[in-house]
Amino acid sequence: MSAYPNAAATTSSVDATAAAPEADACCAGPLPVLGRDVTVPLVTGGEVTYAALDYGASAPALQRVWDDVAAYAPYYGSVHRGAGYLSQLSTDLFEQSRVTVAEFLDCRSSDQVIFTRSTTDSLNLLARALPADCQVFVFETEHHASLLPWQGAQVTYLNAPRTPAQAVATLERALADREPYGPALVCVTGASNVTGELWPVKDLAAAAHAHGARIVVDAAQLAPHHPVSVQELDVDWIAFSGHKLYAPFGSGVLAGRADWLQAAEPYLAGGGASRKVARREDGGVDVDWHTTAARHEAGSPNVIGAYSIASACRALTEAGFDTLVEREQQLIRRVRAGLAEVPEVRVLSLFGDDAPRVAVISFVVEGWNSSHFAAALSAEYGIGVRDGLFCAHPLVRTLLGSEPQEPGECGAPEAAPGERSLNAIRVSFGAGTPDEHVDRFVGAVRELVADGAKWQYRTEEGRCVPAV
Secondary structure, three states, rough: OOOOOOHHHHHHHHHHHOOOOOOOOOOOOOOOOOOOOOEEOOOOOOEEEEEEOOOOOOOOOOOHHHHHHHHHHHOOOOHHHHHHHHHHHHHHHHHHHHHHHHHHHHOOOOOEEEEEOHHHHHHHHHOOOOOOOOOEEEEOOOHHHHHHOOOOOEEEOOOOOOOOHHHHHHHHHHOOOOOOOEEEEEEEEEEEEOOOOEEOOOHHHHHHOOOOOEEEOOOOOOOOOOOHHHHHHHOOOOEEEHOOOOOOOOOEEEOOHHHHHHHOOOOOOOOOOOEEEEEEEOOOEEEEEEEEHHOOOOOOOOHHHHHHHHHHHHHHHHHOOOHHHHHHHHHHHHHHHHOOOOOOEEEEOOOOOOHHHHHHHHEEOOOOOOOHHHHHHHHOEEEEEEEEEOHHHHHHHHHHHHOOOOOOOOOOOOOOOOOOOOOOOEEEOOOOOOOHHHHHHHHHHHHHHOOOOOOOOEEOOEEEEOOO
16 A cells, blocks of 8 residues: 555545446446437438447446546556655555456456456467467457467367357367377357357366366456356456446456466566566676566556556446346347347357347348448448457358358458448447437348338448448
8 A cells, every 4th residue: 555644545535536326327227328428410311319339349438437537537647656645546546456356357366467458468468478388279269369369379279169068068078189288278258249149168167177277268248248257157367358348448457367477477578567677797687577467567557547447347346237237138138039020130149049148249131231231320320330250250250151261351341232241240239228229220220121221332441331
């Protein structure tokens, strides 16, 4: 804690300025988010309140998070580097944010919470900390943030399973066959960023541990929608991003076991990661690195990003995660029922209609280029969704039944409106989504399929846009 006796009290008063959600944030309704009243123009004339249904890419900031950050901003100071009051207060705030995140994730007392830039950054950090000769096992269904960081390791890519039980059996076979028997890591998503389906993380963790492997969970899509307990799931690490957890200030988290992280060279070499640096007689430099989370947090920490994540963790906890999950499930059922009534729509799924899922739904529409459909939703209805391969190319291609070498990219395809594309459309929502937004989306899908677009569109730099 700070040497200033009032620093902690001031920090508490900063938190208290926005400690409770607004009165209209009833447990039965959406939580207040920034942008909920923003209006956008329609190509057909007039304006409409924007329906942000791309939470899977970046969720809007909770009003609570924005208010907490605004209350802290006048007290902003350097972290771990200053003797002044504001520096001491900011350091307290930063370290308390670490504690809040650990509580939110139900971490073990010995776990470390490291603040990073994003899920991608977290998993790349862990990849740099792998022991020598570590084998990595990862399903082809992963987001690229989980699929790609392990390039320097011995990687086994596992085929997409079609049931949770098949996922566990596939992993068990792969782990049983590994040679030589040394350190191993399994990387798996908690909830798919394409289908929203929950993966059997607890069973996969048990399988990994039974074969002497560790497991890291990409919780980028899980943590904003569902309670996550490191201890209950019995996983070794959790990674997630602030910008998907209603805290868009460029921060992420890697939380879990400390030993591999303490043994690895710092992810970034520089100030903050080192405890002592001294010149040697031969002219070189000796460095004594930190063994705490600071070892991998070189440079000036993103205190606002860390604090915003902690604020979001508190807000979701105080709102009652069970209530938030129940309401989200109601919205999911409403959207899926509406899409099921349109024969031309095919919803993408690995595990089937009955699989538990979060509010991430991808689909294709017969006779429509996915970029064209998404562009029409935006331009004619004020609805923001995502189209493309969602930075999960192997998974989307598997679900679409295309060949692995067929072209496609994260963004829009080159295909013109009406032409087939190897991409899909994704609608995603969460704690801040009003009922009206999902109802408007379902109605817009019905109208577009039945009546076609009201406007002409063209392809510009690979993206479908309204023709002017």
